[in-house]
Amino acid sequence: MFENANSRTELGEMGEFGLIRHISSSITCKNPDTIKGIGDDCAVINRGDHYELVTTDMLLEGIHFDLSYCPLKHLGYKSVMVNLSDIYAMNGKPTHIVVSLGLSNRISLEAVEELYEGMHLACERHGIDLIGGDTSSSLSGLVINITAIGKTTEKRISYRNGAQVNDIICASGDLGAAFIGLQILDREKKIFLENPKIQPDLTGADYVVERQLKPEARKDVIDALDNLGIIPTSMIDISDGLASELFHICDSSAKGCRIYEEKIPIDVETARIAEELNLNPTLAAMNGGEDYELLFTIRQSDYEKARELSGIHFIGHITSAEAGLALVDKSDHETPLKAQGWDGLRGT
Numbered sequence: 001m002f003e004n005a006n007s008r009t010e011l012g013e014m015g016e017f018g019l020i021r022h023i024s025s026s027i028t029c030k031n032p033d034t035i036k037g038i039g040d041d042c043a044v045i046n047r048g049d050h051y052e053l054v055t056t057d058m059l060l061e062g063i064h065f066d067l068s069y070c071p072l073k074h075l076g077y078k079s080v081m082v083n084l085s086d087i088y089a090m091n092g093k094p095t096h097i098v099v100s101l102g103l104s105n106r107i108s109l110e111a112v113e114e115l116y117e118g119m120h121l122a123c124e125r126h127g128i129d130l131i132g133g134d135t136s137s138s139l140s141g142l143v144i145n146i147t148a149i150g151k152t153t154e155k156r157i158s159y160r161n162g163a164q165v166n167d168i169i170c171a172s173g174d175l176g177a178a179f180i181g182l183q184i185l186d187r188e189k190k191i192f193l194e195n196p197k198i199q200p201d202l203t204g205a206d207y208v209v210e211r212q213l214k215p216e217a218r219k220d221v222i223d224a225l226d227n228l229g230i231i232p233t234s235m236i237d238i239s240d241g242l243a244s245e246l247f248h249i250c251d252s253s254a255k256g257c258r259i260y261e262e263k264i265p266i267d268v269e270t271a272r273i274a275e276e277l278n279l280n281p282t283l284a285a286m287n288g289g290e291d292y293e294l295l296f297t298i299r300q301s302d303y304e305k306a307r308e309l310s311g312i313h314f315i316g317h318i319t320s321a322e323a324g325l326a327l328v329d330k331s332d333h334e335t336p337l338k339a340q341g342w343d344g345l346r347g348t
Ligand code: ADP
Pocket: 020, 023, 037, 038, 039, 040, 041, 042, 043, 056, 057, 086, 239
């Protein structure tokens, strides 16, 4: 399927999403209980009285984390959160995880214990069980792959493809902080490597650094929506930056959108540090990634109810596909959106 004697296509040219599309084009699901295969935050399996949700995410040392500034307990916690976030993004409830590890000889028993401490804490907070996994040695640093299982129902599930024209686009929490936190950690690491006598200075950057090292999947948002009886018409978690996730929702739903720049939630510390680093806070929110917030759309008729939710921001609305995707600034000027999320295969 992928081999051709006369040509060689570099994966970097395709990008991560291009490659996934290519893989997906050769797959047809045959079991009638497969409701959703590739293409959403989770795969969906019909279990009769409920829908089962399955998602997996891999974190690699040197690509997704740097052990010189990422405490193992936090890493364990984060590796669970990134998976739970995908279950919540389907309007589901996580129930179980399995954990597979590739361990290099730099990792001691004590290090593994710390990693699991973080995972246990995550499981406890979100009421899930760790039920298995796999362990291997690794020649290329620490590898953590977690698969999460969850459940929802046919009535409650939110896919990426359900957004309708005039639906209101909502984002939870605030955006861009994890990206700015990473810039600070990288800066301090460089300073330390050049002069090990200088201790890292993270003063005033507690929030952004915590957002990078210890994200929290938004179970509370899913619970609050449930309490109000709101089922989002579409939903995705914000792992690759707001722009990339808007593209996923609009592509899947065959729609466009208008996002109002001044409505994008950006924390004051994030904005201040971004400016100190000569980075545009809006771009950090649009293209940064690793926020693990939820991006979802609701019907206009749910707006009054949704206003009762704290920490939910109404950032724009869905349009027809022909109108495209655009960011509207304070002076009503529209800029077409560009998806520039993290794209591991391009090495960004
Ligand atoms: P997320 O950012 O929510 O974790 P991804 O962008 O990683 O989602 O994946 C998008 C979709 O592609 C998902 O349905 C996922 O299961 C699928 N996918 C990703 N990588 C592969 C792969 N190597 N083989 C098959 N499906 C894949």
